[in-house]
Amino acid sequence: MFCNQCEQASKGVGCTTVGVCGKTPEVAALQDLLLHQLKGIAAIAVAGAKVGVTDDVADEYVTGGLFTTVTNVDFDAEHLAGLIRRGAEVKSALRANVEAAGGVVPADDPSVAFEPAGDLAALVAQGEAVGIFSDHDRDENIQALQQTAVYGLKGIAAYADHARVLGHTDPSIYAFEHELLAALSDKDLYLDDWVGLALKTGEVNLRVMELLDAANTGAYGHPVPTSVPLGHRPNKAILVSGHDLKDLQELLEQTEGLGIDIYTHGEMLPAHGYPELKKHSHFYGHYGTAWQNQRKEFDEFPGAILMTTNCIQNPRDTYADNIFTTGRVAHPSAVHVENGDFKAVIDRALELPGFTDEVDGGSVMVGxxxxxxxxxxxxxxxxxxxxxxxxxxxxxxxxxxxxxxxxxxxxxxxxxxxxxxxxxxxxxxxxxxxxxxxxxxxxxxxxxxxxxxxxxxxxxxxxxxxxxxxxxxxxxxxxxxxxxxxxxxxxxxxxxxxxxxxxxxxxxxxxxxxxxxxxxxxxxxxxxxxxxxxxxxxxxxxxxxxx
Structure with missing residues (x-):
């Protein structure tokens, strides 16, 4: 195992036995293998673009796959294995379409030829053999720029996925994802080329953030200054953490009139400023912070907890039964909810005591x-x-x-x-x-x-x-x-x-x-x-x- 993609990298170098975040060596190997799979699909997509072939399924798969490898998103080895195997189907279908149109698929790219093993242990071994995506035969500075660009690309994918959920897409974003991933196999790219690709990553991310801004404000209105309570009131409760506003919207709609208050945690706090979300009277307040006391806060929260975008690190057994995840987020200790159906989360919140007293914790302004x-x-x-x-x-x-x-x-x-x-x-x-x-x-x-x-x-x-x-x-x-x-x-x-x-x-x-x-x-x-x-x-x- 070697992972240095986040600020927690052990000793300022990289995690080699287990991630500081809690990522196991098995999960690390599978994430490396997933990225290898994405490289192969990207190489075929680049060949397809030359003959006018595009594939929405491949675009969504690559975007979602990149998002899945972001720190703290997916800790579930079985879930990752399923994604890798599905990638083989996506790659095969894309390749058939490209070759039927006269496209020339790279024959000497190992990521194009890659086929996933049949069981989890063998998949992990394949991931360990692939290792981190950098080309270790290249100059260390080229490797550093490759990592910088691809880690930036993972951020792009997270934002693009949020925008896509709300119906906003841009083919140029997916084309760049393919371009950059395919470039990792290009031995003719040198230092200046990778400086250019890193800066282009920033350029494309600007477009992605513009797209996501249009998606969020188009769906929920422009944020307005809003006072958000930091205390709590007597009622059943669900705590929502992460970034995904559509998940929050659907949860608010499905809990209407059920006697459940919805609280935000972490990056969900700004959601209180959106007119179309704040109109729900049971969208009440904010509970806790983002990092400093997260595990203690989750221990003490008397309701259900919904994680969107990011997973909690190393959840305690004391509250693991109360944690649910959505979208790309997966953890073996949490229940994953699908297709915007939050019945399992709601049922658990109704079973739990919720808040029985009222606490005035002051307020903060957002919006x-x-x-x-x-x-x-x-x-x-x-x-x-x-x-x-x-x-x-x-x-x-x-x-x-x-x-x-x-x-x-x-x-x-x-x-x-x-x-x-x-x-x-x-x-x-x-x-x-x-x-x-x-x-x-x-x-x-x-x-x-x-x-x-x-x-x-x-x-x-x-x-x-x-x-x-x-x-x-x-x-x-x-x-x-x-x-x-x-x-x-x-x-x-x-x-x-x-x-x-x-x-x-x-x-x-x-x-x-x-x-x-x-x-x-x-x-x-x-x-x-x-x-x-x-x-x-x-x-x-x-x-x-x-x-």
């Missing part, structure tokens, strides 16, 4: 997407011109379990009173309930939404730059980002594609980035790791008057 922020743009611009707002900070990204993440809490708490903090993704749970006050009626802490909503943050930055007649890099704006998994890689590549400079990244740099590749990022984008203290970084950004 500051681009429409909400840009609707007060004249006020913001005037505040900047008057000196009431000195600087903007985008402090967001993934949360995680490694030490050092208190930096982000310190940064927000120590940011001067004449600065505004935009935040998004689960990294905000280090400080999301801190009271920073207002500047001229504008909250100093603005929750833009999920990591999926990075498109909104980009649109806000671009609009402000246009209003001031400068480039984004000339704005009084600094990006202080935290990363954990592959969607964060995709977003970072998008920022680099847009030419955004001077990004501070932490809490540690990716294990798959070599010193030479890091130097390229420093030289071209002035990207840098976060410092040892938030105060020192604030002083460096704002000057001696930071306080």
């Amino acid at each position: 500051f997407g681009r429409n909400a922020v840009l609707s007060v743009a004249p006020t913001v611009i005037e505040a900047v011109k008057n000196g009431d707002i000195r600087h903007f900070f985008l402090v967001g990204g993934c949360d995680g379990a490694k030490p050092g993440r208190s930096y982000y809490t310190d940064f927000v708490d120590e940011a001067p009173a004449d600065t505004v903090v935009l935040t998004l993704a689960c990294g905000k749970f280090r400080f999301f309930d801190h009271q920073l006050g207002e500047i001229g009626g504008i909250p100093r802490l603005l929750d833009v939404g999920q990591c999926n909503d990075a498109y909104s943050a980009i649109k806000i930055a671009v609009a402000l730059a246009e209003a001031f007649g400068v480039g984004v890099n000339e704005l009084p704006l600094s990006m202080i980002l935290s990363w954990y998994e592959q969607k964060a890689v995709a977003i970072l590549l998008t920022l680099l594609h847009l030419g955004i400079k001077d990004i501070r990244l932490g809490p540690t740099l990716p294990a798959f980035i070599t010193p030479a590749v890091l130097q390229v990022l420093v030289d071209n984008f002035d990207i840098k790791p976060i410092g040892e203290s938030a105060g020192a970084d604030l002083e460096a950004i704002l000057g001696e008057s930071a306080a």
